Amino acid sequence: MQSTDSEATSKGLTRRRAETRQRLIDAAYEVFAEDGIRDAPVELICERAGYTRGAFYSNFGSKEEIFLAMYEIQMSARATRLAEGTESALKAVSASDPERADKVVALIAAQFVEGLADDVRWYPVFAEFRAQALRRPELRAPTAAAEARFEAALAAALQTAARALDLRFAVDENYLAIVVRSMYEALLTRMLLHETPAGGAEEMARSLADLVLGVSTSQNTEADEAAAQ
Amino acid sequence: MQSTDSEATSKGLTRRRAETRQRLIDAAYEVFAEDGIRDAPVELICERAGYTRGAFYSNFGSKEEIFLAMYEIQMSARATRLAEGTESALKAVSASDPERADKVVALIAAQFVEGLADDVRWYPVFAEFRAQALRRPELRAPTAAAEARFEAALAAALQTAARALDLRFAVDENYLAIVVRSMYEALLTRMLLHETPAGGAEEMARSLADLVLGVSTSQNTEADEAAAQ
The missing domain is CATH 1.10.357 (Tetracycline Repressor; domain 2)
Known part of the structure; x- marks a missing residue:
């Protein structure tokens, strides 16, 4: 059924988004622990997590926001x-x-x-x-x-x-x-x-x-x- | 007497040096309180104290050193x-x-x-x-x-x-x-x-x-x- 497909897709998207957030948070923790928050390049966090800067900024407004999460x-x-x-x-x-x-x-x-x-x-x-x-x-x-x-x-x-x-x-x-x-x-x-x-x-x-x-x-x-x- | 003159000069220098240090420390405190240590420009500290960058660096090796004093x-x-x-x-x-x-x-x-x-x-x-x-x-x-x-x-x-x-x-x-x-x-x-x-x-x-x-x-x-x- 159409609605079930759409629900499954929506759940899949939600799960994928949660995974993306979690991988970014884990990568940010590593980079913050090594370099400090202010000196941590957002690029390095993305590289470690395997995402683009776009993925970072569609999930978090700033390094401070990812730190709060x-x-x-x-x-x-x-x-x-x-x-x-x-x-x-x-x-x-x-x-x-x-x-x-x-x-x-x-x-x-x-x-x-x-x-x-x-x-x-x-x-x-x-x-x-x-x-x-x-x-x-x-x-x-x-x-x-x-x-x-x-x-x-x-x-x-x-x-x-x-x-x-x-x-x-x-x-x-x-x-x-x-x-x-x-x-x-x-x-x-x-x-x-x-x-x-x-x-x-x-x-x-x-x-x-x-x-x-x-x-x-x-x-x-x-x-x-x-x-x- | 020569030695007394030289002592007086030396005391004068010591006192002047102590005053310079104190004025730089007071200015640094103001600037650190306003901007934070990392964001404080050494130039602004010198300007507030009325000294050159040379005076700063002949007294302190870094912003961290002046903070410790x-x-x-x-x-x-x-x-x-x-x-x-x-x-x-x-x-x-x-x-x-x-x-x-x-x-x-x-x-x-x-x-x-x-x-x-x-x-x-x-x-x-x-x-x-x-x-x-x-x-x-x-x-x-x-x-x-x-x-x-x-x-x-x-x-x-x-x-x-x-x-x-x-x-x-x-x-x-x-x-x-x-x-x-x-x-x-x-x-x-x-x-x-x-x-x-x-x-x-x-x-x-x-x-x-x-x-x-x-x-x-x-x-x-x-x-x-x-x-x-």
Whole structure:
């Protein structure tokens, strides 16, 4: 039937367009990681992806626009990994383990560090973009929105862990999410500046775990203390 | 006497050279704040300072080198302000005030926010430079060294306050200094991205104070509790 053919064609076009976008994004990430965003020639991105400049500009208005699409993909992958990682860390430590909170938080922090090799490549691209966003009004709102979405996902993971562990944070989850994220960035920056990505990773995981536990109190302990009085 | 004349001439030259450097640094800061480091023409810096390109290059090898000199001046001014501010906050609140710790920490956080107008101008320049430093090996070591010096000054101020207030931090001062600094940067970034520098300032001061108090326990309270048992 005509309509079915036309639907199939339309679906095929949509799929092909999505593939084109994805291949351009993957190529742009490679080129941005090598040369930086500002120094990356659009021609090189097209060449790597196997497309013309026309294909690039029919999908993205600029290098900044392709970066923003890349940013969404990167951060939503991290958010998914974090939610799954939190769930598996909670399952991995027995509910009766007296050091459950410490162990679960350490496991989650260790996952941050597992993702580090990715982030060592990603972070300089991201840092260049954010520095540009601070200066260019048209980039501010989409950057702020993307960062807020990621921080909300991080806050949700912290809340899930806190409930399962009977922990109470001294600061609210949304704020703690900003703290954890900015600490992760600060530690990553130090590792990159000191050029010790391998040696610093475990110290980094421990520091993040210390931070979260430092602002946490166990509701069980408080209940025990209240009961003892 | 010949030697005294020559010394005077030499001192005069040194002083004149220091003035030239300072005027170039001041002009570069203005131009970097307006255009960004990469887009700042060296000619414009020279024009603003009233010197030739020759004067620029006899004092600085590159825009990055003049930025690093500027960074030292900026961060050492902040460190001095912080040390003096900590001292005056400790003097401003009576030692017998039952809420002394909260009040002193709030006063110190409020000083951070007073410096905010400066930092709204400074931070985009700094963020661009640090993004470049992540990518360019020759910039990493001097950037890491300058950041370490500032964090050491911040850790010293935290330690001074903690001793005077009988507070104990759940994490060590050097690490807490990184936390406070990265939180300040994260909050400043949010304010700039959301374009609400004025409205966000008080919330920012409160957030920083909450963070420091969140990881603190009073040694007096602990001593009281121990005595009560």
